Amino acid sequence: MATIKDIAQEAGVSSATVSRVINNGPKVGEATRNRVKKIMADLGYRPNANARALVTQRSASFGIVLPELSDPFFATMAHGIESVTRKKNVQILMSTGSIEKATELKAIETLLEHRCNAMVVHSKALDDATLIDFANTIPGFVLINRYIEEIANRCVWLDNIAGGETMARYILKQGHKKLVVVSSKYQINDPVDRIAGIEQELNANGIDLSPNMIEYSTPDQEGGEVAMQNFLAKGAEFTAVLAYNDAMASGAMTMLLDHSIDIPNEVSVIGYDDVLLAKYCRPKLTTLRYPIEMMAVKATELALQYAAGIQPEPGKTFKYAPTIVKRESVSKANQ
Template sequence: MATIKDIAQAAGVSLATVSRVINNGPKVGDKTRARIKEIMKEMGYRPNANARALVTQRNPSLGVVLAELADPFFATLAYGIEKVARQKDIQVLLSSGSIQVETELKAIETLLEHRCEAMIVHSKALDDETLIDFASQVPGFVLINRYIEQIADRCVWLDNYSGGATMARHLLSLGHKKFVMVSSHYQIDDPSERLRGIKDELKNAGIELPDSAIEYSTPDQEGGEIAMQNLLAKGHDFTAVLSYNDAMAAGAMSMLLDHGVEIPQQISVMGFDDVLLSRYCRPKLTTLRYPIEMMAVKAAEVALNRARTNGKNKSLEDTFKYTPTIVKRESVTHAADSK
């Protein structure tokens, strides 16, 4: 069965343009609209009637699209949303996007088919234009962990740049000057913004973080192990490891311990997220707290409020930006040569 993505590729237009044609939206020329409709007919695409009826029909349900379902980070996010929904006796419909364009699009379409007027979407693969278009269709459409200026009042997001800078600043304050980083291989804003913050803070201190000192892998424990193994194989001289998240930090610590490295006496390791895992690492992980449950609660409140008022009752807040904070535990100490 043809999808919106198939239609967009065949017509040489964006997903948002196809979405506007399906929903009889503006900003599409007559020739383009006619060509897209002809392609839809040729490919046998049938827009779902429930999705088209979304703006006129109401249903007490809250749709949620997450990147992963098993990851502890997203489990915490889902818990925060479900807590609000339970208090308001609202049904939650959950779907996974897997950080892939087609999967994220299908997940949102599925929720549209169920006529969810409130929707919280964690999207990293879809382009801004497509998400802006969905926001114009769905009264309670809210993005979490992403910022798009045109729909800023629909975005609940974390300042990842500030988080990266805070990581670097903390380690610099403890005398560290030699760094490596294990980072996510996903081409999304989160790792790139954290890395940008780290590099800028180190540069301000007169320290460069070369590309060879950064290893990219899957953002899980196995990925952290592999990344650290590669860094060790390169023979880098370092006293501190900056990690994209807690899972990668745990994997990196495991690899260091397997090589007889004492943490933090020889090497300090710092994570990001403050998921449950960080409290049960040995040593316990120093990290940055990502207030994801708090953000999830806010996203649910905003989405349900907008859906209830058909998008007319906007929050008085200018932004829903959150900032990570340091949680000091046992995996970080002064650099050995600075004591």
């Protein structure tokens, strides 16, 4: 059976353009519209329920695009979405994007094929232009954990630069000056922004963040272990570790403890996200709370409102900020 992607490839246009043709949308030239319609007929494509759902502004099901399902962070996000859709008696369809451009695109197209005109999308790999195109085509399209100025009113996002500043500021207030950063190796905005915030705060206090103070690895516990092992192997001197997320912080702590380094008396560790793991690792992890469930609830409410015909307010944006959760893994630096 032909898909929107098949039609787009055959016509030499984007998937969003095909969706506009299906739904009689604007911004499509007559020649392009006719070409797409002919290819749809030739390939036997029948939009049926999907088209009707979009035209009537009613969502038969609610779509979610997540990078993966196993990460506790994204499980919490999905729970926030489900808490809203359950009350609205709306069915959820979930797809994963794996932080890969082609996979994210396929995930969104799959949801369209299942007549989702309301969806919350976590996309890190797709370019801004493609996401803007989808936002202009899908009535209830909302991005989470990403900000694009042109569609600001469809973005529910966290200020990660402010988050980096906050964690660095807190560590500096505890008297730590010898710091290392354990970060994600993925080329997405989140780790870049968090490091930028850390660097800004360190620079404001007369401390340079040199490249040898940062180790990049996979954003999970194993990645945290590997990054910390690299620091120890090269004899890095530090009294505090700033981790990209709680999983990496937990892995780094495991490696430190395996080398008989006391936490927090010898080395303090701070994480990011405040997932359930943070409460139950030992020592309990001081971290930044990422209000992902709250953000997911807001994103879901917006998607349903927009799909129902309520127009997004021009220029409106939905920015959140992380906050410090103090537990046991950070202490004053030994003078």
